[in-house]
Amino acid sequence: MGTEFTTIYWRDMLRFVRFRALLFSSLVQPALWMAFFGIAMTSSFDRFAALYPVPAGAVAVPYLTFMAAGVMALTTLFTSLFGGISLLFDKLWGLLREILASPAPRSHVLFGISLSGMTKSFIQVIIIMLFGLLIGVKFFTGLTILQAAVAVAGILLFVGVFSLGFLFLSSTISLLMESPEGLQAVITLLSLPLFFVSNALYPAESFPPFLQAATAANPLTYLVNGIRYFAIGPDFYALGNHYMYTAGDVVLSFLALVLFALVMFAIALRTFSRAVVS
Numbered sequence: 001m002g003t004e005f006t007t008i009y010w011r012d013m014l015r016f017v018r019f020r021a022l023l024f025s026s027l028v029q030p031a032l033w034m035a036f037f038g039i040a041m042t043s044s045f046d047r048f049a050a051l052y053p054v055p056a057g058a059v060a061v062p063y064l065t066f067m068a069a070g071v072m073a074l075t076t077l078f079t080s081l082f083g084g085i086s087l088l089f090d091k092l093w094g095l096l097r098e099i100l101a102s103p104a105p106r107s108h109v110l111f112g113i114s115l116s117g118m119t120k121s122f123i124q125v126i127i128i129m130l131f132g133l134l135i136g137v138k139f140f141t142g143l144t145i146l147q148a149a150v151a152v153a154g155i156l157l158f159v160g161v162f163s164l165g166f167l168f169l170s171s172t173i174s175l176l177m178e179s180p181e182g183l184q185a186v187i188t189l190l191s192l193p194l195f196f197v198s199n200a201l202y203p204a205e206s207f208p209p210f211l212q213a214a215t216a217a218n219p220l221t222y223l224v225n226g227i228r229y230f231a232i233g234p235d236f237y238a239l240g241n242h243y244m245y246t247a248g249d250v251v252l253s254f255l256a257l258v259l260f261a262l263v264m265f266a267i268a269l270r271t272f273s274r275a276v277v278s
Contacts, residue, residue: 008112031131058237066238070200083117084170114167121163151230158226165261168268222253
């Protein structure tokens with residue numbers, strides 16, 4: 001895409017690295033959440049799961065492992081939703097006016113911001129995976145080193161497409177907002193339903209029918225499906241539910257995320273093309 005894209009990308013990555021408080025909190029907070037919430041809740045949920053027999057052929061998975069995949073997805077969601085805030089700050093500080101007035105295609109600006117946010121999501125997900133393995137998360141059980149590497153690549157592929165979709169959405173919202181408070185309010189309004197109406201921390205099978213329908217329309221659900229397939233396996237038992245993922249299920253989940261990302265890109269590019277910053 002040329003020097004314009006790389007300039008936008010590296011500028012955002014350097015800003016991420018130099019803001020030490022932001023860097024520390026974004027990398028450590030998900031791990032601490034998984035450690036405290038996951039370890040605290042594991043004993044309670046595992047006692048509940050022990051009341052139900054494990055189906056033949058299925059692998060019993062502790063709640064910590066089940067939840068760790070959800071935490072990876074949730075971290076990607078929150079990072080991506082807040083990823084466009086740099087555009088809002090550029091807009092408020094007058095830098096966005098200079099960027100949009102430059103010869104650089106606006107699609108390059110959009111991709112530069114979005115791919116830097118995707119890189120941050122990759123870093124966080126890898127840290128959560130490594131930290132999870134240290135505290136007893138049963139990821140990649142029975143896999144060879146090569147198979148585990150392929151599984152990690154599959155997880156990052158799902159994370160990348162999902163994060164791009166929400167980064168495009170975040171960039172669109174940032175261009176339409178006039179203050180960080182307004183952006184935070186909109187993001188909070190979006191993140192809470194996406195967070196709770198998903199299968200990230202508990203089985204969606206126990207939801208009422210209307211919430212199950214909402215869960216099926218939630219992109220976060222498809223990200224969690226992909227992560228669990230690659231990290232835990234296609235056949236496991238957790239929290240009284242038997243999970244079986246076929247290759248077709250995973251492909252459909254990935255295509256759903258691709259469709260979501262394409263729709264969000266079209267909306268973001270249209271908003272960028274019409275943006276006028278005074």
